[in-house]
Amino acid sequence: MPVALCAMSHSPLMGRNDPDQEVIDAVDAAFDHARRFIADFAPDLIVIFAPDHYNGVFYDLLPPFCIGAGAQSVGDYGTEAGPLDVDRDAARTITREVLDSGIDAAFSERMHVDHGFAQALQLLVGSIIAVPTVPIFINSVAEPLGPVSRVRLLGETVGRAANKLDKRVLFVGSGGLSHDPPIPQFTSSPEQVRERLIDGRNPSDAERKAREQRVITAGRDFAAGTATIQPLNPHWDQHLLEILASGELEQIDTWTNDWFVEQAGHSSHEVRTWIAAYAALHANGPYQVTSSFYRAIPEWIAGFAITTALTLSSNHTK
Numbered sequence: 219m220p221v222a223l224c225a226m227s228h229s230p231l232m233g234r235n236d237p238d239q240e241v242i243d244a245v246d247a248a249f250d251h252a253r254r255f256i257a258d259f260a261p262d263l264i265v266i267f268a269p270d271h272y273n274g275v276f277y278d279l280l281p282p283f284c285i286g287a288g289a290q291s292v293g294d295y296g297t298e299a300g301p302l303d304v305d306r307d308a309a310r311t312i313t314r315e316v317l318d319s320g321i322d323a324a325f326s327e328r329m330h331v332d333h334g335f336a337q338a339l340q341l342l343v344g345s346i347i348a349v350p351t352v353p354i355f356i357n358s359v360a361e362p363l364g365p366v367s368r369v370r371l372l373g374e375t376v377g378r379a380a381n382k383l384d385k386r387v388l389f390v391g392s393g394g395l396s397h398d399p400p401i402p403q404f405t406s407s408p409e410q411v412r413e414r415l416i417d418g419r420n421p422s423d424a425e426r427k428a429r430e431q432r433v434i435t436a437g438r439d440f441a442a443g444t445a446t447i448q449p450l451n452p453h454w455d456q457h458l459l460e461i462l463a464s465g466e467l468e469q470i471d472t473w474t475n476d477w478f479v480e481q482a483g484h485s486s487h488e489v490r491t492w493i494a495a496y497a498a499l500h501a502n503g504p505y506q507v508t509s510s511f512y513r514a515i516p517e518w519i520a521g522f523a524i525t526t527a528l529t530l531s532s533n534h535t536k
């Protein structure tokens with residue numbers, strides 16, 4: 219069956235700390251193109267790879283990967299709250315294939331997800347319940363992280379499993395690219411913050427507002443050149459986009475976790491969601507990137523990219 223891909227950056231600062239209108243117009247045009255691409259493809263199922271930012275997954279139990287057969291959006295940063303429309307049978311089929319292939323992904327009948335999933339679904343298809351979905355969490359912020367080679371293998375296996383579903387499947391990756399927003403690191407956090415990273419479910423409205431305001435302030439200061447966070451790395455971002463477009467994904471296996479952080483910031487690990495999505499597409503045959511947008515947007519603390527791709531054998535429209 220035909221498969222397609224849309225990989226995009228997310229940022230909770232969109233609409234909260236915006237760049238010049240010219241940049242917003244360019245991003246809006248790129249999202250309009252992606253939405254048309256997806257509408258023309260008319261997916262029966264979206265398999266979305268996304269991170270969490272200590273809203274759904276915490277250090278009390280932190281898997282490298284988790285496949286959701288049920289999922290609940292927490293609604294942070296004003297994103298849609300409530301259940302996603304998860305295709306349970308598809309999620310269980312994919313999980314069996316992933317486990318049989320030797321990748322020890324966790325499984326959840328009620329995975330809690332945040333803006334990493336919800337913003338992408340809302341921007342691409344209008345809502346967290348517009349298209350049946352299989353959400354796949356990839357840990358991208360809470361160190362220690364496994365090697366990125368395991369992420370590629372996860373994506374490959376998910377792609378093979380999706381091929382057996384007899385559905386038109388859209389793979390979505392959400393996150394990245396280079397960026398270093400002020401997300402706490404456990405080892406360098408004070409005890410009170412560590413407690414939140416271990417088990418910070420259901421924060422009060424005031425606590426959530428304070429966390430969100432801290433990120434908004436960081437975005438404003440970063441754009442003003444007064445923040446102390448790591449610069450964006452457009453060169454690294456373009457290099458990654460070229461590799462993903464080439465299909466020669468195995469070369470990424472040699473990239474160490476420290477190198478990701480040195481080159482592109484702690485949250486550059488979110489590109490794991492892109493690597494998994496492209497590996498899933500690649501498992502279905504040779505592909506072509508059909509659109510690629512990139513802008514470094516300091517106001518959103520993001521090397522911001524949106525790409526669409528299609529296997530050569532997929533007829534684009536239903």
Ligand SMILES: O=C(O)CCC(=O)/C=C/C=C(\O)C(=O)O
Pocket residue numbers: 228229230271272393394397399400401402429433485488519520
């Ligand atoms: O303060 C926290 O615990 C989390 C802050 C947060 O949610 C930051 C999110 C930023 C991104 O998702 C991003 O830039 O990718």
Ligand SMILES: [Fe+2]
Pocket residue numbers: 228269271334393394485488
């Ligand atoms: Fe993120």
